[in-house]
Amino acid sequence: MSFDAVDVIVAKRDGHRLTDAQIDWVVDAYTRGAVAEEQMSALTMAILLNGMDRVEIARWTAAMIASGERLDFSRLSRPTADKHSTGGVGDKITLPLAPLVAVFGVAVPQLSGRGLGHTGGTLDKLESIPGWRAALSNDEMMTQLEGVGAVICQAGSGLAPADRKLYALRDVTGTVESIPMIAASIMSKKIAEGTGALVLDVKVGSGAFMKDVDRARELARTMVELGTDAGVKTVALLTDMSTPLGLTAGNALEVRESVEVLAGGGPDDVVELTVALASEMLAAAGVAGDPAAALADGRAMDAWRRMIAAQGGDPDASLPVARETEQVLAEVDGTVTVLDAYAVGIAAWRLGAGRARKEDPVQAGAGVELHARPGDIVRAGQPLLTLHTDTPERFPRAREALAGAVVVAPTGAPVGVRPLVIDRIEA
Numbered sequence: 001m002s003f004d005a006v007d008v009i010v011a012k013r014d015g016h017r018l019t020d021a022q023i024d025w026v027v028d029a030y031t032r033g034a035v036a037e038e039q040m041s042a043l044t045m046a047i048l049l050n051g052m053d054r055v056e057i058a059r060w061t062a063a064m065i066a067s068g069e070r071l072d073f074s075r076l077s078r079p080t081a082d083k084h085s086t087g088g089v090g091d092k093i094t095l096p097l098a099p100l101v102a103v104f105g106v107a108v109p110q111l112s113g114r115g116l117g118h119t120g121g122t123l124d125k126l127e128s129i130p131g132w133r134a135a136l137s138n139d140e141m142m143t144q145l146e147g148v149g150a151v152i153c154q155a156g157s158g159l160a161p162a163d164r165k166l167y168a169l170r171d172v173t174g175t176v177e178s179i180p181m182i183a184a185s186i187m188s189k190k191i192a193e194g195t196g197a198l199v200l201d202v203k204v205g206s207g208a209f210m211k212d213v214d215r216a217r218e219l220a221r222t223m224v225e226l227g228t229d230a231g232v233k234t235v236a237l238l239t240d241m242s243t244p245l246g247l248t249a250g251n252a253l254e255v256r257e258s259v260e261v262l263a264g265g266g267p268d269d270v271v272e273l274t275v276a277l278a279s280e281m282l283a284a285a286g287v288a289g290d291p292a293a294a295l296a297d298g299r300a301m302d303a304w305r306r307m308i309a310a311q312g313g314d315p316d317a318s319l320p321v322a323r324e325t326e327q328v329l330a331e332v333d334g335t336v337t338v339l340d341a342y343a344v345g346i347a348a349w350r351l352g353a354g355r356a357r358k359e360d361p362v363q364a365g366a367g368v369e370l371h372a373r374p375g376d377i378v379r380a381g382q383p384l385l386t387l388h389t390d391t392p393e394r395f396p397r398a399r400e401a402l403a404g405a406v407v408v409a410p411t412g413a414p415v416g417v418r419p420l421v422i423d424r425i426e427a
């Protein structure tokens with residue numbers, strides 16, 4: 001069935017529901033180039049302003065899935081479980097999590113992206129390991145899932161191509177923030193990927209996409225409904241992103257910290273979230289296991305080494321280190337009450353850990369190392385942060401980003417920390 005794009009835009013502009021046929025047509029016609037960019041940008045703005053109901057969102061998601069290929073893991077001898085994070089600062093959890101879950105015989109197909117803006121990308125982090133390769137064919141991915149049990153690789157261009165085109169349009173038309181569109185965008189890729197179970201880590205706070213808990217909860221609920229309706233066992237955790245995760249933000253710095261966690265150490269919050277998400281993935285896949293024990297006794301490290309080596313990486317190679325460092329010192333004695341995730345993310349980005357355009361290179365060694373966290377007592381002159389970069393002319397702009405980001409208050413002042421896991425949402 002064919003429609004007039006203007007009629008579809010006017011229907012949503014005037015607050016009406018779009019029909020299944022209208023949605024199927026507009027998504028397909030836009031992907032083929034038969035609906036113009038300016039028409040789709042008007043429609044996405046109408047959707048941002050007037051919303052979509054559950055039936056419309058599910059149909060929009062299905063239409064985006066239908067625009068490309070669907071992977072099929074049903075040939076695997078293991079159940080599959082995946083995790084998706086909406087993105088944050090220092091969020092390296094995928095690195096220890098994928099091999100950890102694989103220890104229990106659950107296959108983890110982690111199709112990931114690169115960083116854009118202040119949040120880091122999993123592929124950029126892993127590419128700091130000498131030899132490691134992000135691009136795998138579907139056959140290579142399947143073989144690795146069967147043999148090693150975990151794969152972290154680049155999502156192929158065949159998955160939900162409608163989303164790729166639409167996301168680029170939303171990015172330049174002020175329409176990214178629509179909850180139905182974010183939910184459909186994320187879930188179309190995850191459903192097309194073919195995982196049996198999915199755990200969503202929906203970040204809330206200054207370093208996240210969603211700054212307030214109510215909107216994050218609505219996004220989580222919408223995605224859980226979409227996954228469940230598509231037959232994927234889906235659960236979401238709402239987790240705090242007002243402070244960076246762990247003590248590092250930057251590619252090689254985060255790999256080093258992830259290896260510490262796999263060796264049974266590492267920062268408490270990274271361990272806590274890795275174990276919480278692993279427990280959810282195992283439960284969603286219907287498999288029993290104690291992830292904390294597998295981190296502590298080295299089984300997860302063995303799986304990590306196999307996973308890295310299978311993609312050409314050398315798990316024993318030294319990681320790149322930035323050529324220059326500078327420290328940010330505490331100016332007064334007191335307690336750290338605030339350590340702002342967004343500011344640290346921007347600083348790491350400006351130091352060279354992230355990119356402004358998707359074709360830009362990243363510096364493997366660049367980033368920010370944290371020496372104190374909210375609640376810690378510090379003395380004047382003590383290092384709070386170390387900035388790492390290969391290009392020292394970047395230090396002043398990174399320092400600018402960090403102005404006011406670390407608050408040291410007289411000891412006894414209230415500390416702004418909330419629990420790491422704020423809420424859990426399931427169907």
Ligand code: URA
Nearest residue numbers: 167181182183185186
């Ligand atoms: N990530 C996505 O994949 N899509 C969005 O719309 C937002 C974040």
